[in-house]
Amino acid sequence: MRNIFYCDTKIGKIGIEENGEAITKVYLVNKDLQDDIGEKTETILLKKAVKELNEYFEGKRSSFDLPLEPGGTEFQKKVWEALIEIPCGETRSYGEIAKVIGNEKAARAVGMANNKNPIMIIIPCHRVIGANGSLVGYAGGLNIKEKLLELEKNCMNR
Structure with missing residues (x-):
């Protein structure tokens, strides 16, 4: 299952997606599309991702400790x-x-x-x-x- 959470940041609203095991996407949100994509659920992993991203934007974090699973070649x-x-x-x-x-x-x-x-x-x-x-x-x-x-x-x- 794909879960998505949105958060406001210093660069705009971002979407964070996970598949139940790892972060699969982090992207800037197109305001026109945000209501049409995926389950909006704040899972434990998404909460951790939001926390780490907030720390990054506050200047308190320079690297991330999240499981990642980007789709690609x-x-x-x-x-x-x-x-x-x-x-x-x-x-x-x-x-x-x-x-x-x-x-x-x-x-x-x-x-x-x-x-x-x-x-x-x-x-x-x-x-x-x-x-x-x-x-x-x-x-x-x-x-x-x-x-x-x-x-x-x-x-x-x-």
């Missing part, structure tokens, strides 16, 4: 695992992630996997930037990416 999952290893407050380029996963010519494919990340923030695709240091490509919009990176500037002090 093996390649995408490999990229998302590499993203989780990027420390809070740091960034990597698409090319650097491609090297980490053992396919240094796959920078574009890494970008596409980033774009398909179903668990924003917790799988920190916002920490991936262009080779020249520019903010590029974020499904939530570059303004949200910028806000998340700004929020994380003090991670080193936590």
Whole structure:
């Protein structure tokens, strides 16, 4: 069964979904759609996810301790695992992630996997930037990416 909970955050309303065992999605909510998707139930796992996300937005948490089960290809999952290893407050380029996963010519494919990340923030695709240091490509919009990176500037002090 799919359970969904919505919460307001510094970047807007987000939806958190779980399948009874793991978080499967975290996304910005399109106000027009929020009433049409899934069971709205606050389970123990969703409560924990909301708590950890609130701590993140308050600057009290730099990593997450939640079971994750993002749906995707093996390649995408490999990229998302590499993203989780990027420390809070740091960034990597698409090319650097491609090297980490053992396919240094796959920078574009890494970008596409980033774009398909179903668990924003917790799988920190916002920490991936262009080779020249520019903010590029974020499904939530570059303004949200910028806000998340700004929020994380003090991670080193936590």
